[in-house]
Amino acid sequence: MNAPKRTVLFDLHQKLGARMTVFAGFEMPVSYSGIIEEHLAVRNSAGIFDLSHMGEFEISGPHALGTIERAFTNSAARLKQGHAQYTIMCAQDGGTIDDLIVYRLGPERYMLCVNASNTDTDREWIAELNGGRAKFEDVSEATALVAVQGPCAVAILATLADFPIANVARFGVAGGLIAGITCIAARTGYTGEDGFELFVDNAGARRLFEAILDAGAGVDAKPVGLGARDTLRLEAGLPLYGHELDRNSSPLEAGLAAFVKLGRPFIGAAALTAQRDRGLKKTLVGLQTDDGRMVARQGYRVFRNGDEAGVVTSGTFAPSIQRPIAMAYLAVAGAKNMPAVGESLEVAIRERKARATIVPRPFYRRDEPPAASAARV
Amino acid sequence: MEIPQGLKYSKEHEWVATEDIVATVGITDHAQDQLGEIVYIELPAVGDKVSKDDPFGVVESVKAVSDIYAPVTGTVIEINEDLPESPETVNEDPYGDGWLIKVKITDLSDLEDLMDADEYAELLAREKE
Numbered sequence: 019m020n021a022p023k024r025t026v027l028f029d030l031h032q033k034l035g036a037r038m039t040v041f042a043g044f045e046m047p048v049s050y051s052g053i054i055e056e057h058l059a060v061r062n063s064a065g066i067f068d069l070s071h072m073g074e075f076e077i078s079g080p081h082a083l084g085t086i087e088r089a090f091t092n093s094a095a096r097l098k099q100g101h102a103q104y105t106i107m108c109a110q111d112g113g114t115i116d117d118l119i120v121y122r123l124g125p126e127r128y129m130l131c132v133n134a135s136n137t138d139t140d141r142e143w144i145a146e147l148n149g150g151r152a153k154f155e156d157v158s159e160a161t162a163l164v165a166v167q168g169p170c171a172v173a174i175l176a177t178l179a180d181f182p183i184a185n186v187a188r189f190g191v192a193g194g195l196i197a198g199i200t201c202i203a204a205r206t207g208y209t210g211e212d213g214f215e216l217f218v219d220n221a222g223a224r225r226l227f228e229a230i231l232d233a234g235a236g237v238d239a240k241p242v243g244l245g246a247r248d249t250l251r252l253e254a255g256l257p258l259y260g261h262e263l264d265r266n267s268s269p270l271e272a273g274l275a276a277f278v279k280l281g282r283p284f285i286g287a288a289a290l291t292a293q294r295d296r297g298l299k300k301t302l303v304g305l306q307t308d309d310g311r312m313v314a315r316q317g318y319r320v321f322r323n324g325d326e327a328g329v330v331t332s333g334t335f336a337p338s339i340q341r342p343i344a345m346a347y348l349a350v351a352g353a354k355n356m357p358a359v360g361e362s363l364e365v366a367i368r369e370r371k372a373r374a375t376i377v378p379r380p381f382y383r384r385d386e387p388p389a390a391s392a393a394r395v
Numbered sequence: 396m397e398i399p400q401g402l403k404y405s406k407e408h409e410w411v412a413t414e415d416i417v418a419t420v421g422i423t424d425h426a427q428d429q430l431g432e433i434v435y436i437e438l439p440a441v442g443d444k445v446s447k448d449d450p451f452g453v454v455e456s457v458k459a460v461s462d463i464y465a466p467v468t469g470t471v472i473e474i475n476e477d478l479p480e481s482p483e484t485v486n487e488d489p490y491g492d493g494w495l496i497k498v499k500i501t502d503l504s505d506l507e508d509l510m511d512a513d514e515y516a517e518l519l520a521r522e523k524e
């Protein structure tokens with residue numbers, strides 16, 4: 019086991035009193051002031067995240083779009099310059115290699131942002147697929163990523179940006195100076211709130227992070243760790259690689275059909291088309307345990323009509339709705355016994371079977387739902 | 396991290412306060428700090444037997460779930476009825492209002508295996524390395 023890597027913001031996390039953990043090979047902040055407090059700061063004001071562990075690739079040239087179209091399930095052909103798109107990378111069998119965002123930065127220039135745990139796998143997979151046609155470069159080590167999320171996020175950034183950042187559309191991308199630091203600013207996120215993800219060179223990351231903290235102090239914006247990042251994404255019903263998505267789960271099984279554009283020749287298209295036509299073997303559902311505050315956690319078994327039918331992929335206590343929530347895969351046989359919202363199940367929590375109900379995802383929704391915007395791109 | 400003198404401590408990070416043959420049991424400041432915000436606590440019923448070093452309950456935080464181990468063998472004579480409604484009390488006052496159960500001790504020699512405050516402080520220092 020190699021010593022964990024550190025992001026360029028490590029010293030700042032220490033200064034801010036963060037509790038650290040190792041995640042995807044990086045020593046990262048779990049929390050600063052407490053998971054619930056940080057979670058609620060993002061829901062009510064704004065939170066600032068160091069996501070510099072995530073991987074960034076640049077792919078450019080006349081063949082860039084061709085490689086992207088072949089590698090990913092969503093169609094980038096209609097992705098306009100200055101816009102971003104959520105997409106999935108599948109293996110031939112339809113299993114998920116990673117989920118990622120594609121940013122179109124120029125006519126023939128794209129950036130990809132991938133999960134930290136998959137950066138090496140993705141780089142090799144895409145490089146092989148690309149076969150040297152497009153210029154393809156892993157810029158993860160030189161790139162820091164700072165996310166600002168929450169209802170006050172855009173207003174805070176507007177005080178620091180030298181461009182009209184509030185005019186950037188959802189899933190839009192703009193370049194400019196924020197607190198004097200050159201940023202690629204994308205109106206994307208992983209919290210169910212409005213906000214931006216800011217890609218910067220390592221050298222400017224600390225100045226940017228501190229400037230945003232200062233600018234947000236008046237509205238109690240807080241630094242937020244990976245603990246609240248997980249509770250926020252779970253409430254928003256968003257999948258996390260290694261939980262809802264992995265090599266044994268397809269994007270269709272994970273409920274991500276909106277991001278799979280079949281009828282194009284991409285890797286995994288044949289397997290996914292067959293899944294669509296013959297019916298899924300499993301499907302992802304949202305769950306709520308009915309009694310108490312017992313949390314159905316990853317790996318707990320799920321029972322349907324008394325029979326073991328699946329497994330919990332993620333579960334937590336949801337701070338915004340004050341109750342436990344979970345996502346689980348349920349085995350299905352084609353379209354006949356698809357689980358429905360309101361259906362009652364059981365989850366094995368320690369020695370007992372706790373009653374649970376299938377509920378709609380997202381579990382939490384802001385008035386103007388970000389999920390709907392995501393589905394449009 | 397607070398480690399009051401006069402209490403006994405287990406290596407599983409429970410504390411014990413004894414009065415005659417009754418042990419009041421809770422989790423230490425270190426344990427609550429490691430768990431983070433506690434959202435759910437499962438306790439035995441009054442009259443249940445607990446066995447030294449066996450789990451008698453569960454404490455669940457936002458990020459994790461952990462067993463709570465009995466530091467002594469005995470019979471539960473009282474449980475903290477306030478905890479189901481306000482489990483965060485264990486975070487706020489682990490040695491006071493956040494106590495978990497009271498146990499009538501079967502064999503007082505169980506207490507000899509527990510640590511005093513200084514020994515527990517040493518254990519924490521070793522675990523930190």
